[in-house]
Amino acid sequence: MVRFPKILLGLFVAASLAVAGCNEAPTVDLAEPTTEESAAPPTVDAEPSTIAAEPEDKDKDKPAATEAQPNATDAAEKDPKMMAVSIYVMDETCTKFQPESVEVPADTAMTEAVGKVLERHSFEAFKLSGYRVNVDSNKATVDLRLSEESERQFLSLSSCEQQGLFGGLEETLIQHPDWQVDQVEFTNRGKEIVL
Known part of the structure; x- marks a missing residue:
């Protein structure tokens, strides 16, 4: 284990010399490797070494920086608390x-559950640009925002599509x-949706 960094350093120096070219390469004596422990590995004048020059006792206790970064990212992604929520989807026979x-973040569970229901109800030529959920006492208002690019309106949805969309949201x-x-209650940009 003690010689492993020295071997890598030798390979790095050899590669540096090959890249720099024979005419500009600094003179480095590779014929007589030393067996003594040195405080810091030798470096080539033209390029700094990318091998860490820390003492070996620190390397044993500390993980490499590249290993620590993914773990920190994974922890940040798993930070929000998730919870299971039941959403309601119309069956194929529309009965x-x-x-x-579904799993949703606990702090925005209601809004995310509405979004999951909307994802299950994508109808041809019907497009929403967004939605909001507001709860006052025991009454929830779901403001569905029909996109200006949508070719179909809420009224042009079939009775099964309307029942699946609005009934699924209500049940959820x-x-x-x-x-x-x-x-x-359902609204479109603040105006009540009447079917």
Whole structure:
């Protein structure tokens, strides 16, 4: 283990000499390697060494910087607390809702659950530009923002599509016991959606 960094250093010096060219290469005596421990490895004048010059006892206790970065990133991505929420999606026969469990961030669970229901209901030529969820007492208002580029309106959705979209959102909000929602109202940019 003690000779491993010296071997790498020798390879690095040899590669540096090859890149610098024979005419400009500094004179380095590679024929007589030393067996003594040196405080710092020798460096080539033209390029600084990329091998760490820390004492060996520090290297054993400390992970390399490249190993620490992914762990820090993973911890940041897993930082938000996740929770399982049931969303309700219309079955293929358009007769009943089926619960589906999804993972959402706990601090924005209601809004994210609405987003998951909307993802399941993408209809041809029907496009939303966004949505908002507001709860006042036990009444939730879901403001669906129809995109100006949408070729279809809320009224042009089939009865099954309307039932799947609005019914799925309503079931998702009402059936979750922690949210205590008894009533759901739907608006489009603040104006009530009448079907």
